[in-house]
Amino acid sequence: MSSRLLSLSPVLFSVLFHVGFIVLACTAFGFTNETDKQALLAIKDNIPGDPFRVLSSWNDSINFCDWQGVICSRRHQRVAILSLSSINLVGSISPHIGNLTFLRDIYLNNNSFHGTIPQEIGQLSRLQQLWLNINSFQGEFPTNLTRCLNLRVVNISGNNLVGKIPMELGSLSNLLNLSLSKNHFSGKIPPSLGNLSALRTLVLNYNNLEGSIPFELGQLSHLQSLGLSSNNLSGVVPNPFYNISSINYFVLSSNQLRGTLPPDLGLTLPNLQILYLGNNQFTGTIPPSLVNASRLVKIDTTVNALIGPVPMNLGSLLYLQWLTIGSNALGAKKDNDLTFINSLINCTNLRLLYLNDNGFGGVLPNSIVNLSTKLTELMMDQNYIYGSIPQGIENLKNLELLSLNQNMLTGSIPETIGQVSMLAELYIYENNISGKIPTSIGNISQLNVFSSRKNMLEGSIPVSLGSCKNLQVLDVGYNRLIGPVPEQVLDLSSLSIALLLSHNQLTGPLPPQVGDLKNLAQLDISENKLSGEIPSSIGNCLVLQLLHMEGNLLEGTIPSSLKQLRGIEVLDLSRNNLSGEIPRFLGEFSFIQNLNLSYNSFEGEVPSEGVFMNATAFSILGNNKLCGGIKTLELPECPVKVSDKKEKLSARGLMIIIVISTTLSLTLLIACFCAILCLNRKTKARSYPDHQLGNWYPTLSYAQLLQATNGFSSANLIGEGRYGSVYKGILNFGEQVVAVKVLNLQQHGANKSFLAECETMKNIQHRNLLKIITSCSSICFNGNDFKALVFEFMPNGSLESWLYPNFSDQQNSKYLDLIARLNIAIDVASALEYLHHHCGTTIIHCDLKPSNVLLDNKLCAHVGDFGLARFLPTTIGKSDHTQSTSSTAVRGTIGYVAPGNQLLS
Structure with a gap:
């Protein structure tokens, strides 16, 4: 062996010597496979919640490189990828993650991790991708992360991070994707981000960022996705942004940005697919050049100050799905304002069309029934549109929202409306629509809201509405409807927001089925010709906040069951024929702000507790047989009640009464004094509205x-x-x-x-x-x-x-x-x-x-x-x-x- 070593060249011998030294040194300092295993076990210890038992494989029975979610490098058998996304893990990230020195990619997104993001992640010099989005991380952005110079993706969206975005992020020259949306970052956007020349995605939506958009960001020539929506940004959009031809996702909505849109917008941004500019202060016109961005899918400019006509050639955008341009000043209140709708027939993928709250005039075009069958929401309310709802509306078979309210429409509601089976919300209020409510409306099983108030509808309320088992709001007030209130409508347990029938000519008693509306918040049957007594079952409507029954022919007494309406805020029973005494339990309603009992035939003593202590919160005008109450009412004192048996008292009996009265006077005085003190304490303890x-x-x-x-x-x-x-x-x-x-x-x-x-x-x-x-x-x-x-x-x-x-x-x-x-x-x-x-x-x-x-x-x-x-x-x-x-x-x-x-x- 020694002879073979001696035969090696000095250079090769030196290399082998140093490699061996490095291996020994790494072993001595702990940078081994065993280090990775111990780090993984430490990470496991910080994750007490593992509903799918993914981490149960992390034990000594198999090599740690075979543990679920762990991928090792082939050459060194060290942890290269940690992939544990979307498995409902609960816990925090152990600082020992910094010992996984070969770690390249971290995927912990879409779990329930909390605590801070460890600064030790900054020790991972090989790290390229960090996915921690959709968790509950807190604290500030880990500044040590900027030491990971090989980072290409940083996605920490959907957490609870606070503080400023570090300017040091501008040193990550290899970064391609920076997503920090849906956190609580504040301060300004660092201009240093303009140094990230390779950046493709910059998404900072839903934070508390302020100030202007840095001019330096216009240098990101390869940018494809820009998301800055839902912040507090102000000023104008720097012109260089409109020249980044690679942008396809351009989202700036819900800020305080101003300025006009360049007339050549569609030419300089030809790859544009998503354009969200809503809820800002943009002025000027919608550029006709938008049609040159032929791949546009969604356009949103709602809630701005745009003026002028809508371009006539938007129908060239064959991929268009959203056109939401409501709440501007578009149109000129003229007959040809809506001509552009004719071109939209070519947009066969159109799903949302918002034209509401503008200055559009003219006849409601018949062409709306030929719009895409994929259309789900059509809003044209708050304009100056006249004419009638066109026949053929049933062609829009997937329509879920139709809003035509606050225009000048006439004619009747088409009977074919019942064939729009997916319709959930129908708003046609404040027009001049006449005729009957079609019975076919009962065929719309998905209907949640039907609002047609302030029209000239006549006839009775269709009993077929009782088939709309999902109805939450029924508002047909201020029309010319007649007949009784249908029991079938009152059987709708789904009615939870409002049942508004006021200002019609409805007759008959209010059916006892009204008590089935246990989740109803508002009930208004005022200004009709309803008669009979107030049903005692109405006390079952435990969630009622507003109850208007004024201006009818109701009679009898106020039922004691109404004491169950502990959440009532407004109760108006005025201008009826109600009689009897005013129940004292009305003063026990803690939340009541307005009680109107005026112009009835109530008699007896007016209570003086609760709402009856505040003269501005209740009215009893027009009840001439009332007495007592607070001094502000200036009513006569109530007579002392005496027995109906009129017996002559003998002189001896009278003397006994006088003696007893004299004897007990002091006792009575003390008792009254104690009662007053007790009453004062109770009054102070209650949360009456006058507080x-x-x-x-x-x-x-x-x-x-x-x-x-x-x-x-x-x-x-x-x-x-x-x-x-x-x-x-x-x-x-x-x-x-x-x-x-x-x-x-x-x-x-x-x-x-x-x-x-x-x-x-x-x-x-x-x-x-x-x-x-x-x-x-x-x-x-x-x-x-x-x-x-x-x-x-x-x-x-x-x-x-x-x-x-x-x-x-x-x-x-x-x-x-x-x-x-x-x-x-x-x-x-x-x-x-x-x-x-x-x-x-x-x-x-x-x-x-x-x-x-x-x-x-x-x-x-x-x-x-x-x-x-x-x-x-x-x-x-x-x-x-x-x-x-x-x-x-x-x-x-x-x-x-x-x-x-x-x-x-």
Whole structure:
């Protein structure tokens, strides 16, 4: 052996020596196959949830390279690929993953991993692909990841990551795909991303990014997919973007971008397939050159300020599936505005056509019935269209949504509408449509919503509607309908949102089957000619929030079963022939905001508890036999009730009564005093509406707030506190942006905080106090209590976010100069001066801190969050002062004592 070694050349001998040394060194330092195995076992230990038992194969019975989800390199038998996607794993990623030094690809996407992404991943110098999307990772982006210079794919979308996007990402020159959407990243888009010359995909949708789109990103000449939607980006789109001819996915919707679209857009972006520009501030016209991007599949420009005609040649886009251009200023209210629809007949793949809320005029074209049979949604509402719904509508056999409301349509509803069997939502309200509701509508088994209010429909409500077993909303109010309310309609247990039959000429009694609508939220039968008594079964409608029965011929008493409607917010029984006493249980409704019993024949004593303590929340006008109640009503006192047996009292009996009365007078006086104290305590313990904002604030239901915040989506979450979460919401069809503070009623003290904030905010008004719009105290669709406060939205967030920006992104942080800081200090001082000296009863905030100071678009400060506020009597005597300072509990934020706390705590 030694002779053979000696015969080797010195160079070869040296090479063999060094290779052997490296092998020995690697063994000594632990970089072996055994290291990979131990690292995998450590990863397994951090994953307690493995419903499909995928990791059960990770044991000593087989080589770790044969473990499920593990792929080793052939040459070194080291872990090269870790593939565990979409198997519902629950746990965190062990830092030992950094010991898999040969790891090239990581696929852990679509699981339930949580915790932070380990910085140790930055040790994987061979790493090329990192797929961690659709999990629940928290914390900031792992900056050490930028050391992996061979990275080609980074996909961390669909997590809960926060902080800034690191500018160091611009050093990953081999990166092809960067997807960080659906997180909570804030700050600006780093201009350094423009250095990623090989980048093909950049997707940052659904974050909290702000500022303008960096001009440097226009240098990404190979970019194919650009997604920046649902952020807070502003300014104009840099012109170089419109010259990246490779782009096929161009998504900028739901920002605050402005500017016009280049007239040659379709020429410079010939590969365009997806164009989403909706919910911005774009102006100008839709470029006719779009037809040159012949592979266009989806076009969305909704909610902008586009004007002019729609190009006539869009029918050349044979692959077109979406054309959603609603909520602009397109059209000129002229007869030829809708001529372009004729060309769309050639788009045989068309599925969505949104033309709503524009200025389109002219006759509703018959050509709509010749549109693609794949069409599922057709919206043409809120325009200036006249004519009638064309015959042949049944050709659109896959139509699920038809919205023609708020136009000037005439004629009748075609009988063939019943052949559109997939139709789920039919909106034709606020037109001039006449004739009868076709009985064939009962053939539409998928129908969820039928809204035809404010037309001239006549005849009876078809009993065939009882066959629509999925119907949730039936709105046929403000028509000329006659006859009874069909029992078959009231048998629809699916009716859960609204049954609206008001302002017709319906007759007869309300059938007892109304009690079967156990999930109904709104019932309106007002302004008809309904007679008979209120069915006692209506008490079974436990979810009712609004009940309108006014303007009918109803008689009898209010049934006691109505006490079961504990979530009722509006109850209107006015202008009927109801009689008897006003039930006291009406005062026990905790959520009621409006009770109208006026113009009936009620008699007896008016209750003085609950809603009856607030004269602005109820009305009893036109009931001339009532007495008692609160003093504001100025009703006569109720007579003392005496027995019907009129017996003459003897002088001796009278004397006995006088003696007994005299003897017990002191006892009675003490008992009355105790009863008054007890009543006061009960009154204070209950959450009556007078503790909330009052009837002069707008009424918003749980359903409206649910819709305004997109289902309280995490994408709309703008803050979290001890007692709840704050969401950005949009009310009134996009006209009003608000902040919705939803209380977590499971948190001890949340309800008290809600009542304190309502009581405070309804008594104060100052330009430097956060303006409250309304409150909502209701029941959610699951039957649980729901409380929320709705405030004016402050676009510049809290003072804290300006004073204490994230350390890793100080270069791009918000900045307040000396003048701005001084103005904010003056604003806060003005608010406190008002609260302490000029709002009647002195109010102490008790939790003043930078996070409770909000800034509007002009950086004017507004003090908010009065959940811990205290009222202080104007004059504090010695004993009062002693009592007010006897508590040793600290109010406010832990680790922070607000000014004024020393007086109240």
